[in-house]
Amino acid sequence: MITFFELNRDLIYFAYGLVFFVLGLAIALQTRKYSRLDLARSLTWLAAFGFAHGFNEWGDLFIPIQAAYLSPVAIEWLHRLHLLVLACSFAFLFEFGVTLLKPLGRLRWLHGLSGLLLVAWTLITFLALPAIYADAETWHHIGDALARYLIGFTGGMLSAFALRWHTMQRIAPLNVPHIVRTLRFAGIMLALYAVFGGLITPPIPFFPGNLLNSPNFQAFLGVPPPVFRSIIGFGLALAIIRALEVFDVETERMIEAMEQKQILDAERNRIARELHDGAIQKVYTAGLLVESASKLAAQDDGVMNGRLEKAQTVLNDAIGDLRRNLGELSSSPGKEPLEDALRRLAGDPRFRSLVDITLQIDLPPGESLSPVRTDHVIAVVNEALSNVVRHSRARRVHITARLLADRLVVEIADDGVGVGANPQAGYGLRNMRDRARLLGGEAGVSSEPGKGTRVVLNVPWRDER
DSSP states (O other): OHHHHHHTHHHHHHHHHHHHHHHHHHHHHSOOTTOOOHHHHHHHHHHHHHHHHHHHHHHHHHHHHHTTTSOHHHHHHHHHHHHHHHHHHHHHHHHHHHHHHOOOGGGTTHHHHHHHHHHHHHHIIIIIHHHHOOOHHHHHHHHHHHHIIIIIIHHHHHHHHHHHHHIIIIIGGGOOHHHHHHHHHHHHHHHHHHHHHHTOBSOOSSTTTTTSBHHHHHHHHSSOHHHHHHHHHHHHHHHHHHHTHHHHHHHHHHHHHHHHHHHHHHHHHHHHHHIIIIIHHHHHHHHHHHHHHHHHHTTTOHHHHHHHHHHHHHHHHHHHHHHHHHHHHHSOOOOOOHHHHHHHHHTOHHHHTTSEEEEEEEOOTTOOOOHHHHHHHHHHHHHHHHHIIIIIOOSEEEEEEEEETTEEEEEEEEOSOOOOSSOOOOHHHHHHHHHHHHTTSEEEEEEOTTSOEEEEEEEESSOOO
């Protein structure tokens, strides 16, 4: 078996480099600049790792061929460049893991760690080692081993952990289990590569490279490490190429969201036309008839006249409400931040004159929802407050809006009479729940007679559907 692999050494290195080159090429051809997934930006570093590592392995194949045509000095510089490409490929892999984690706070220093490790390795390999080891092959092997220990192993393990964490936090909520399984398999391949590519080095004169090295590994198993690395690289390439389908899923859902918005806009316009052409005109006509009857009744019956004046007042208020709703239906979503919209709604005289409203907001500064999502949240709060002033006979309402584990939780609690343990889903409650589903969350109502009502809206803070 050892003889077989020695005779086919060139083919092994060609296949080894090819699988990583294909990995980089497949990612590079799937540019997703419009994507809102962090994975789209991070994959650029994995593509760079694939290209650089592929060229490094092909260097083991082509540098010996060039030795027959170039001077020893030129070959020495090619070996130096070969080492540098290896270390850079590991640095790209390290940065892939860092960008997936998006470290903040005390872990912010991880953003520069790959560059610092690369600089430290360069200084040690090209300045310190030649002064210590006169034999070029020895310091080349040590430089190779240090690149694998310092950057390759740590970068591979960090990337494996980061890919798994990112998959469970960002991809799993998209409800695409086959892509989640594929990305988890890719994480396992990265961890295996960290072991086979980061710990198995050329033979060096100190531990652990004097024991765990390529010749000893091949003597023990009969198979050289590049074969295992090629298999791992092939599995990684297949998994990543398969997982790129997540961007197609994202595109389909973006198109679906646009279609839903068009349907909603069309429905809003239809209802607005019906309100303008039907309901408003009928109520206005009824108001004129009541006004005419009021003038006639003033001559005969003062009691009847008073009741007709009250009816006319109610009709005028109804016309005002219909015109306001018509304006809201016809207007496009605004760009008001969620916090400002909540404060405006809490200070609306329609509600403030009837109940005492307190507002507590705990949202991240400088971040907000999209205008469309903000309008849905405000519509739910508006519906809840309208129910309070209509039905609950409450004196106080407390509104809270806070961020819990990447989810927006808005709670509207009153001290009214309550609606029972199992409130019936009327139009208002159905509307709130429908809007919550459009946001990818849910709206719940809990109440007990005499103990008030609590409406809770729980939706994702980021829209990744």
